[in-house]
Amino acid sequence: MWSGGGGGCSQYENATTTQRTFSQYGHSHCNGKRATPDFAALADPATGVRVYYTQPGHSTGTWYQVGGTSLASPIAAALSADAHVTLTPAKIYGTGFQWRDANAAAGQPTNGATCQSGFDLCTGRGAPAHWPAS
Numbered sequence: 001m002w003s004g005g006g007g008g009c010s011q012y013e014n015a016t017t018t019q020r021t022f023s024q025y026g027h028s029h030c031n032g033k034r035a036t037p038d039f040a041a042l043a044d045p046a047t048g049v050r051v052y053y054t055q056p057g058h059s060t061g062t063w064y065q066v067g068g069t070s071l072a073s074p075i076a077a078a079l080s081a082d083a084h085v086t087l088t089p090a091k092i093y094g095t096g097f098q099w100r101d102a103n104a105a106a107g108q109p110t111n112g113a114t115c116q117s118g119f120d121l122c123t124g125r126g127a128p129a130h131w132p133a134s
Helices: 069-082 089-093
Strands: 008-014 033-037 047-054 060-065
Touching: none
Parallel strands: none
Antiparallel strands: 008 033, 047 060
């Protein structure tokens, strides 16, 4: 569990009907507003990937460790494509799609959200069960 992650309740956007009628939506305490995130993916820069960056016109570069949404989004897209699964709201909040809880330390705060077992504002539904553990 990365302490720099987290989510929250939108101040402006209403929850979709699919999210609002999800049995664990009440855990978010978002009172009809959109709860984020929907699901978890690797984002911690400390366990991210190394990228070699070279500036145009220079022959040498520098290695950087990167993570965050810039890493998690392409990982989620690639794993979804590999598994031939489009993660629609119906798949995320419906039945028949297997999830594993991504909270190794329930009760741990992360950017103001308190992680708990099941749906929460830290990791959403968790991680799809067929994805590798992060």
